[in-house]
Amino acid sequence: MKQDAERAAAREKWADEGWLFATPDGRGTPPRTDYDDWKELLSDAKVRDGRLHDARHTAATVPLILGVSERAVMGIMGWSTTSMAARYQHMVDTVRMDVARQVDGLIWRSAGTGSSDRNDEFPEGFTSAR
Numbered sequence: 001m002k003q004d005a006e007r008a009a010a011r012e013k014w015a016d017e018g019w020l021f022a023t024p025d026g027r028g029t030p031p032r033t034d035y036d037d038w039k040e041l042l043s044d045a046k047v048r049d050g051r052l053h054d055a056r057h058t059a060a061t062v063p064l065i066l067g068v069s070e071r072a073v074m075g076i077m078g079w080s081t082t083s084m085a086a087r088y089q090h091m092v093d094t095v096r097m098d099v100a101r102q103v104d105g106l107i108w109r110s111a112g113t114g115s116s117d118r119n120d121e122f123p124e125g126f127t128s129a130r
């Protein structure tokens with residue numbers, strides 16, 4: 001692992017402070033490091049500026065748009081509870097419209113069935129609420 005190599009290279013200068021993300025000598029990274037790295041990444045990629053925190057919400061919402069199961073998203077994002085999905089995923093119009101189309105297709109049959117009985121517009125097992 002990279003950190004093991006850094007620990008070996010730093011020898012007695014290594015400060016084992018238990019950080020997952022650490023400097024080459026084992027110390028915690030300064031708070032601005034993520035911010036500065038993020039801004040540099042956006043600039044290099046030539047994409048619009050945005051907050052790193054917003055990227056987490058986007059990363060959680062895109063799989064929702066793609067129809068990825070909540071369980072799979074939890075695994076990808078490292079969440080152990082579904083409350084994290086509720087916190088980070090945002091219901092977007094694309095998802096709302098997709099759900100509406102699916103419900104529409106389930107309840108209403110396409111026009112031109114030739115029947116004037118409104119019950120014929122419902123799938124088997126459904127009836128109208130007359």
